[in-house]
Amino acid sequence: MDKLHLKDLRKSIHQELLPNLKLESVDPHEPVLVLYLPEPWKLVGRGNYAAVVYHPEYPEEVVKIYAPGRAGFEEEWEVYKRLGSHPAYSQCVYAHEGLLVLKRLHGITLYDCMHHGIRIPPRVIRDIDSALNYARDCGLFPHDIHGRNVMMHRGRGLVVDVSDFLHMDKCHKWKHLKQAYYCLYLPIFYPLKVQVSYSILNKVRRTYRRISHWQRKKNMICERQSNCITESIK
């Protein structure tokens, strides 16, 4: 991206987008709400932390804006610095107080593929696996890899959200997603091109979150109990 182009985009962000944008995070477990997006900016996607938009005159870049009160922008910037250049990841070309200008990744999230009944070939899963291994080689910890954070473009897999890759605690989302892919999706959904409504996908997402929360709590209690037993034996 040349310097002049980036300068114009930055001007547009600071003069048109930021003074008028109305963004809110109502529930930390649900996507942020974009209450007002000034013309001619267009919405690309929403996560639980941020909204992602683009300007039609700069179609190869997106602007990720964190909702007020949602932390993580500095960490995400740091992750992009460590990742450098890799075909499965975006790159950060500008960062400023809660916003990142990222290279736009084209394609469709695996979540939306499920909704539209678009086939996800195994190569996409393998590409994502190798991109996550690359991140580990860069000293990062792939985290929060769910269906809206991975994309497919021309049959290849992409990782669209790296914001939690500095978190060292274990995250099993990608492992579970892969299990569901090979055990359920490939034999049933793939050949039949099954379309799943967003309400069902959301129910699955919320149920998964509740189960993993409960599982984490149970593990903590078990750990505490075994520590007590060890202490009492000493």
Ligand SMILES: Nc1ncnc2c1ncn2[C@@H]1O[C@H](COP(=O)(O)OP(=O)(O)OP(=O)(O)O)[C@@H](O)[C@H]1O
């Ligand atoms: N570089 C990009 N190119 C194209 N689309 C993108 C890009 N980054 C994000 N998006 C889109 O915006 C959506 C939200 O972005 P992102 O996942 O980074 O937000 P988040 O709030 O950090 O998400 P989460 O809830 O997973 O923490 C993504 O699901 C994707 O559809």
Ligand SMILES: [Mg+2]
């Ligand atoms: Mg996300």
